[in-house]
Amino acid sequence: MSAGINGAAHALDPESAAAIVLRETKADIALAERPIPQLLALKAGASRLAIPVRQGFIDRSTVIDELLEQAESTGLLARTSEDAVIRAIADALDNPEEPPPAVLMPREYGPVLTAPAVDFGIQHVPLSIAEWQARKLDQPDPLMGDWLTTTSRVLLIAGTGLGKTNFAMAIGMAAASGQGFLHWRGRRPAKVLYIDGEMSRRLLRQRIADAVERLGEVPAGFFAFSHEDVEAFAPLNTPAGRACVEALIQRIGGINLVIFDSIMCLTTGDMKDEESWQQTLPWARSLTRRGIGQIWVHHTGHDETRGYGTKTREWQMDTVVVLEAVRRDDTDVSFCLDFRKARERSPATRLDFQQARVALVDDRWTFEAAEARRPAKVSPLGGKFLDALRNAMAGDERVNLRGQPAVSTDVWRAECVTLGLIDPGAKAHSARTLFAKHRRELVSANLVACEGDLTWPL
Template sequence: MTQRNDRGADDGARLRSLSLGDLLSVDLPVRDYILDPLMKQGESLMLWAAPGVGKTMAALSIALAAAGGGKFLGWKAPHPFRVLYVDGEMALADLKDRLVVLKDAVEGLDVDAAAKNLRLLVRSHQDPEASFPDIATPEGQQTIYARARGMKADLVILDNFSVLAGVDDENDAGAMNPVLTFLLRMKQAGIATILVHHSNKGGESYRGSSKIATTFEAIIGLKANSGVASRYTAAFDLAFTKFRGRRNDTIVETSAWLEEAADGTLRWRWKESEDAELGRVVTLVKTCRYGRDADLAKALGVSTGKLSGLKNTAIARGLIKAPDWKRCVEAARASESGLDAFPDVAEADEDDAHNDF
């Protein structure tokens, strides 16, 4: 008992606190974006998807972009960073094939820098008698932590939770504690971490207890996009279910796929997803500031023909009623003419509801 208390007292003595005055006056180092604006040094992110959707292709592309100062889906590494990629299940030959394809697919990649800065710790590359790190155990955590510190890694990618964490029941909140402790330790060390994970059976969220989500600055879900053909099974809709950082036009629901270029190499292509685009349309229309299709189309960055299609789809899906669209257009025109504007959509909806009785 005494030893435990003494040890606890020693640990407590090592903890540091500071006053508000100290915090306000201290000069803290500026944390670089590893991929701007997706994540900074020392932050953590979860990337989840169902099997076969393309989460490993996405994770490897992030690793390459970070290690080689490239860009993935609009997220740019300002300079090359050191990256440790831990893979728990893929055959080494398959991993090589994917990286060969992706080194040409990642925009602006410095291949020589990536070759130097990206290191891979792969289970299939080990002796069968060697134990591979388990991030749910202190020993496994220390192995990865020591490797990362030894190479001065800025980013560690863990692919994937199910094969790297020996957790009996992923739905048990308490079973997540060791993994959370490890992720928080990496934050304390200033090492960014990406955890690749599987989706639940419905494919609508990540698998297991929601407690695992507490430490992440960002959570990204990938869902299969059957409308885009990709011979490398990497065509998905990407959505943020959590994001604490600074948003710009790249932090949106996105459709992404690998497309073959004229020279036979593959390139990542992406665009705002239809759901996100429809959401922007409806939001702008409801401001009642656009009396002409041309002005609304310009604000959206689309042609008037494309706007017409988006309008029809939004109305067909019930995102906005046709009378409400018309009312907002007329209100905008009235405002431009100096006349009294029509009631806004919310007020009009209330009036319609009262008139129903």
Template sequence: MPDHAHMFAPLTTDEMAAASEAAATGAPAPKDGGMVIWEPLLPVPDDAPRAIPPHRLGKPSAKWAYRDANGDLLGMVCRFDRGDGGKDVVPLVFARNTATGETAWRWQAFPTPRPLYGLDRLAAHPDAPVLVVEGEKAADAAAPLFPGHIAVTSPGGSKAADKADWSALAGRRVVIWGDNDPPGRSYAEAVARLALAAGAPSIAMVQVPAGWPTAWDLADKPPPGVMADDLRDLLENAVPFDATGSAKPGNGAAPDPESISARAWGERSIEPTEWLLGPFAKTTRAMLSAPSGVGKTNFALALAAHLAAGLDFLHWTAHRPARVLYIDGEMPCELIQQRVRDAERRLGRPVEGLYVLAKDAEPDMPPLNTPEGQVFADRWIEAVNPDFIVFDNVMSLLTGEMSDETGWQAIKPWIAALTNRRIGQLWVHHTGHDGSRPFGTSTRIWNFDASILLTPLKGDDDVAFSLEFQKARRRTPDTRDDYGTITVALADDKWTASTAGSRTGGAPVRGKSPSPTAQRYYDALVNAIASATGDDRRVGPGGTPATTNKAWRRELIRMGLIGEDAEPRQQRALFYKYRPQLVTAKWIAMNGETVWSLRVPHPEQPSSNHSPSTESNHRATVSNPLSNCGATMSNHSSAPDSNHEQPSSIGDGCSVARLLDADEGTDTAPPEPDDDAEFF
């Protein structure tokens, strides 16, 4: 056996348990199992640097310090505003590398159980009632509104209440005020049960009146006519929590039918679809089926690479680079490595943001339709934080009989949970004997919003097939071309697409012209590029003048195309509605926060000595992870971006970033802060 063969040995159960305990409790981490653990140091040492390290999303728009009962710093939570109106909330801890002893600030979660925000205030007022809200911003807003209560929250959002340490609520009177939406109500009920288990003797839940804006919380402007005293009345009249049936008004009031009326639905503020590439979004659930030997894995990996790179693929237009997790169930490590190299060669650049979890490198990976398999996968998903996951394939990643629903029923809730976490999915599957539909019962497709069939074509190309959407729930008149039947070929080491039936010399698939409103959005972008200054002044490929999505949105508001007084989610929905039309028509292109025009002549920018920002200005030298697989990947001119959340190294071998020039290489210390650095 080669000397490096031990690198592929799966971790034992004891090693996995020891790693989890080390991350959570500070116990020594294993030294010999290929583990690399950054162990948070709580509280933060007095001599830790006070500068916030760089982040790929730029500078935080808000920062919240988590402190213990003594007032000592435990870590930070930072908010980053995206150009599309969305936000990312990222925790920051000071940690020690258990292998090298190095210490550094790390963009990673607090160890479980996680501390509450506001522990220092709880300790300073031991007899005051506690108000639990959802989010640090809401907690800060609640403090002046309800000075008699101590407002606290848990880190990680509405779905992470069970990961927090609620023991500080023992013996305290607790009132819970969740956001005014289903996730907020679920969070409130989860907190109530956790507070009860922690020993809180009195628990009540605020009942937000029907008709209040969806997702409203205490950090938002009160609805028209609502005053501070009205909010205090709601707090005073909070409904006692009934552990057997949640919080129920004493009069047994029936649900308000108006809350589910057509008018209410029309007025709801709902998170818009975030498209990544063509018909694939962060909430996509698609199944890709093909007979054996067609090239479905080649195609799926190429799709994953283009999603990660943020590059157009076939006739589909990319909207932004994405983080993609590819979970493979049958290829050997050496073949995955070759496929990754092939994808890089065809892209003409390193594959960044793509992570491959290989069953061949993790032979003890449990089937994903078992609780153990979903826990295993969730650990990797939490570490990688993907926008999109490709599962290749159903037969090799699941267990049981696939010809009926028995084996599939156990994974349906997990698939739905991934969608709720806004993680897109593509499940690769085999077709039945006639090659016309996915293998197994047709009811399986009911769980998906898209079903894609690949049918082999005869020819001289290495790979050639027709691609047909047999189901396309998200298809609209504006996106019909994305769902059209096309002929796909891998010829001369290039992927090509043409209209079905005319692959040789066929006309390429093209998008329709933008709507008149979308064209006015383009005019606003031209204005924004021409007037861009400071950090909004960017440069696209080949020196093309560019700007930021934030600057574009400001110009849209100035031109009256987006209402200045509209709620942020409504502004974001409008922005998302028309921007994809311009991308599909190839009028504009984007890379992260930077956007530019593809039409000529390009809008001119005023000359300036300002050095435009770039999407990635902090690079680190990364050791070649493939050296442990018995081969070496070709060198690239640029190293991958190391300035973002680092996935934990849970295993070894050819899984995830070990197969790519990605995040699991040797981290270097962050650069010294410049004059614009953020500090605590």
């Protein structure tokens, strides 16, 4: 066994060390007996845990809950107010003693050590350029295009009534089915959990039905949870709320993506304050480590160009997407899709992060990209559907859309029937699903563009 700190035969990971320090702190409070020494022991222990809390090795709310419970069991709460104890813990976590006593190292592993002497298992971590160049790391596991993977943390921001729930659910269902969506190509069928904290069960069921109809299939890997189905569903910045979600993930058998709708409804506390998000962040990081991508839906405030409340939420996000309203007479769901932050953007992937105008017109998602996009390859049958569109464009039934020649869906579909791509004798639903599937394929490949009922080749 490798030698640990001070030559001890222990290889202690930071999470285990933090848990032991918490246990030692609880014991110190019990031994102090009188209120003032107990309060000092509590603050000293919280100071020791400040760094691991900030680094995500132990949850802030766990520290507060357990120290508060210990204060109650030792009689400290009976002599001091609960608010005073909570303030003492929070103050020590936010402003630890300098230098922090023992930082992470439990006393049972040796003498009290200050921060510079603590070993976090860093003796073999890569530091030099040569070490980083030789390092073997897992490649991203994409779920949609190049912008959404199983390690993504996405903040999706939009104003009330703009269609963010419909949009987030459409992303989730497309990822679950492996289909492309808008200008993003599909990857593989994934397991997606949608957690709703806003709507009634009745409205959530309707939203699911609408999204399935637009997709053209029922994705087996899409799961939705309503906050109404668990009595007194706890906020996600509490241990009980996170435990509930973990139980859902376990029941499903693991997931690849989770969508939280929304931060304001699924967490408690002042949205302008950092505390509620800081209590949630260590768990969000743990989901990332387990290969679970996340989309956190968030509201704007009076300023509809940014998320409501503290901007610190964006610091630990890989991607920040803002939806800004674009007025159209033919729909209420129309917005500009703007990637304000995109850590995964590169010259090779930048087109997936381009600004685009998106709308839900006649129960169909449409988009208009701000930049030209390289066409992608499509299936042989998809290519024949493209040929049918070009044939239709050469006919007399094309129309003019603000200077852009286009044809209606009915005209394109009729040409597909003429070419034998769609069987007119088949069930209407089957024919509609086949047509919709290849229409989406061509849109995702950037070979056709559409607006409302009109489509044209690019």
